[in-house]
Amino acid sequence: xxxxxxxxxxxxxxGHRRLARVSAxxxxxxxxxGFLGPIAARYGLLFGFLAFWQLASTTGWVNPAVFPPLDxxxxxxxxxxxxxxxxxxxxxxxxxxxxxxxxxxxxGIPLGLFMGQVRLVxxxxxxxxxxxxxxxxxxxxxxxxxxLGLGETSKVFVIFWATLFPILLSTIGGVKEVDRKLIxxxxxxxxxxxxxxxxxxxxxxxxxxxxxxxxxxxxALLLLIAAEMIGANKGIGFQVMNAQYNFQIxxxxxxxxxxxxxxxxxNALLVLLQRNLCRWSQPNN
Amino acid sequence: MGVQQNLRRGEVTxxxxxxxxxxxxxxxxxxxxxxxxxxxxxxxxxxxxxxSGKTTLLRVLAxxxxxxxxxxxxxxxxxxxxxxxxxxxxxEPRLLPxxxxxxxxxxxxxxxxxxxxxxxxxxxxxxxxxxxxxxxGAYPRQLxxxxxxxxxxxxxxxxxxxxLLLDEPLGALDAMTKISMQQELARIWRDEDVTTVLVTHxxxxxxxxxxxxxxxxxxxEGEPRLIEIDLPRPRDRSAPDFVRHREELLSIFGLH
Numbered sequence: 322x323x324x325x326x327x328x329x330x331x332x333x334x335x336g337h338r339r340l341a342r343v344s345a346x347x348x349x350x351x352x353x354x355g356f357l358g359p360i361a362a363r364y365g366l367l368f369g370f371l372a373f374w375q376l377a378s379t380t381g382w383v384n385p386a387v388f389p390p391l392d393x394x395x396x397x398x399x400x401x402x403x404x405x406x407x408x409x410x411x412x413x414x415x416x417x418x419x420x421x422x423x424x425x426x427x428x429g430i431p432l433g434l435f436m437g438q439v440r441l442v443x444x445x446x447x448x449x450x451x452x453x454x455x456x457x458x459x460x461x462x463x464x465x466x467x468x469l470g471l472g473e474t475s476k477v478f479v480i481f482w483a484t485l486f487p488i489l490l491s492t493i494g495g496v497k498e499v500d501r502k503l504i505x506x507x508x509x510x511x512x513x514x515x516x517x518x519x520x521x522x523x524x525x526x527x528x529x530x531x532x533x534x535x536x537x538x539x540x541a542l543l544l545l546i547a548a549e550m551i552g553a554n555k556g557i558g559f560q561v562m563n564a565q566y567n568f569q570i571x572x573x574x575x576x577x578x579x580x581x582x583x584x585x586x587x588n589a590l591l592v593l594l595q596r597n598l599c600r601w602s603q604p605n606n
Numbered sequence: 607m608g609v610q611q612n613l614r615r616g617e618v619t620x621x622x623x624x625x626x627x628x629x630x631x632x633x634x635x636x637x638x639x640x641x642x643x644x645x646x647x648x649x650x651x652x653x654x655x656x657x658s659g660k661t662t663l664l665r666v667l668a669x670x671x672x673x674x675x676x677x678x679x680x681x682x683x684x685x686x687x688x689x690x691x692x693x694x695x696x697x698e699p700r701l702l703p704x705x706x707x708x709x710x711x712x713x714x715x716x717x718x719x720x721x722x723x724x725x726x727x728x729x730x731x732x733x734x735x736x737x738x739x740x741x742x743g744a745y746p747r748q749l750x751x752x753x754x755x756x757x758x759x760x761x762x763x764x765x766x767x768x769x770l771l772l773d774e775p776l777g778a779l780d781a782m783t784k785i786s787m788q789q790e791l792a793r794i795w796r797d798e799d800v801t802t803v804l805v806t807h808x809x810x811x812x813x814x815x816x817x818x819x820x821x822x823x824x825x826x827e828g829e830p831r832l833i834e835i836d837l838p839r840p841r842d843r844s845a846p847d848f849v850r851h852r853e854e855l856l857s858i859f860g861l862h
Contacts, residue, residue, distance in 0.1 A: 508670070
């Protein structure tokens with residue numbers, strides 16, 4: 322699954338949760354059924370998939386050496402966490418992706434706001450941005466290694482590079498799509514360029530900026546793993562590769578599961594932040 | 607004319623105003639040598655077929671567009687761009703979706719330097735004036751079309767303009783809401799002493815609300831005409847004089 326797919330899947334599933342939450346109280350009559358119904362509809366397939374995995378592995382229908390049963394994976398994860406072996410990896414991975422993501426936010430949002438406002442700058446920079454965007458960050462990773470060495474800098478930079486573009490382009494798009502009629506209205510009330518930016522353009526762009534942030538958060542984790550698979554000796558991505566080399570398959574799956582959970586957590590955090598910042602655009606509050 | 611008379615607040619003088627747009631490189635005149643004096647405190651309706659330039663005239667008065675020639679004077683001074691003495695109500699409410707009703711109404715006060723709490727205090731009165739006090743904390747997407755437009759009207763009144771400019775403010779509303787809003791506007795204007803210019807394509811609305819009606823012809827179809835509507839208020843749409851005015855207007859448009 323490409324990271325675009327992952328992010329739209331996540332976006333869709335979080336969108337659904339909101340609807341499910343709203344519709345849950347209305348389906349009352351048989352109370353337990355009304356409560357379980359939405360859960361079954363939402364998570365039934367997931368539970369089915371997990372149950373199938375467990376069953377197929379324990380009965381030997383698939384090779385348990387390649388697909389270990391879920392309880393083995395979970396206990397490997399728990400073992401790694403409780404012994405502290407995986408905690409170091411989590412810390413370094415979060416640090417790498419966190420620094421890169423924060424830098425992308427710090428550069429992407431202000432630059433995007435500026436580019437969206439000033440047509441000339443946007444027109445001048447757009448072709449080169451499009452070219453950079455279409456150049457896979459992974460393909461550029463060897464270049465970054467050449468320039469920055471095989472240490473932390475090149476790892477953080479490749480993640481930064483990949484996460485910058487979703488944020489930058491969404492912000493530019495958000496600014497450009499601000500309703501001109503609202504800007505005109507603000508002008509009739511004596512708002513100058515700065516007041517228009519602060520009171521109209523900026524708040525109107527927030528939802529678009531969040532789309533970019535959520536896309537970038539997913540991208541950050543994706544690139545993190547790729548970066549850690551090359552020339553790292555720590556990190557969750559390193560553990561995935563390392564466990565596979567050493568044929569510690571449960572540990573490998575545990576690390577993969579950990580990545581998925583981190584992705585979900587990052588997205589949930591951004592959704593929560595967005596809900597608090599953009600309460601006006603929520604269908605129900 | 608009006609220029610020599612003693613000038614009062616909110617008097618508008620339009621002198622030799624012309625404007626044309628460019629359509630595929632060729633000039634398309636929309637306003638040709640408009641001369642008009644809008645009295646202080648009166649309600650002037652501007653009617654005309656589409657393409658007659660009525661909205662353009664209003665946008666020039668608002669300072670959102672520049673004329674090619676001629677001037678607009680407010681209380682004797684030529685306008686340049688938008689100004690604090692004018693407020694515009696558009697066909698769409700143009701509310702800021704991230705602000706509550708109260709903060710939307712206070713928007714124009716805040717852009718003019720009031721603090722948020724001062725703006726809220728003054729906005730409250732105007733929210734009440736349009737009957738939305740129960741919706742103060744609501745967001746625009748929770749409002750109906752008529753309610754949203756009332757918020758837009760309250761926002762314009764809150765800055766206490768000398769001149770209120772309305773561009774088909776009720777054009778997007780359904781017939782029932784429209785009539786009740788017309789009654790509400792008539793009530794509000796009775797209490798607020800403000801010069802009002804109302805662009806509308808609804809002849810009945812013009813007769814119901816206006817002291818005078820300016821009829822803009824389409825290009826090369828004659829001169830602009832002014833009709834005085836000297837009916838007692840509140841006006842009765844079925845009164846013989848009301849009906850007579852409507853027929854007069856219809857015949858001017860060749861619809862009778």
